Amino acid sequence: MSAVDALLAQARRQLGHRMGPLEAAALQEAGGLLVDIRYAELRERDGTIPGALIVERNELEWRLDPTGAHRAPEATHHGLPVVVICNEGYASSLAALSLRQL
Structure with a gap:
């Protein structure tokens, strides 16, 4: 394993x-935040996620x-439920852990 x-x-x-x-949609409906960390080319190719913060x-x-x-206006408090989304779930897992540590 690498x-x-x-x-x-x-x-x-x-x-x-x-x-x-x-x-994720239910969490967003309940006031949570979806965060799309895909780079622009992937968003252009695959489309955007309605209501997600890019x-x-x-x-x-x-x-x-x-x-x-430099916070986004949507980042209102540390307890805000956040779902980080990427193309295949690898980068978003590492990013989500980083946010949890924050």
Whole structure:
């Protein structure tokens, strides 16, 4: 197993349950935030997710930190339920763990 595969496995163990589309939609309906970290080419190719906040991965922590000067208006508090979405679930798992640590 490569080092990055081990890191991904560890992140997924720490995060626990991974949501599917219906659960994510329900969370959004209940006031949670969907965050699409796919890069522009993938969004153009596959389409956007209605109501999702688009944040490139390299800006994620700065835009989702409610105490930061560069936060997105949607990042209202640290307890906000957030689902991070990418193309295949690898980058979003690592990103979600980073947000949890934040």
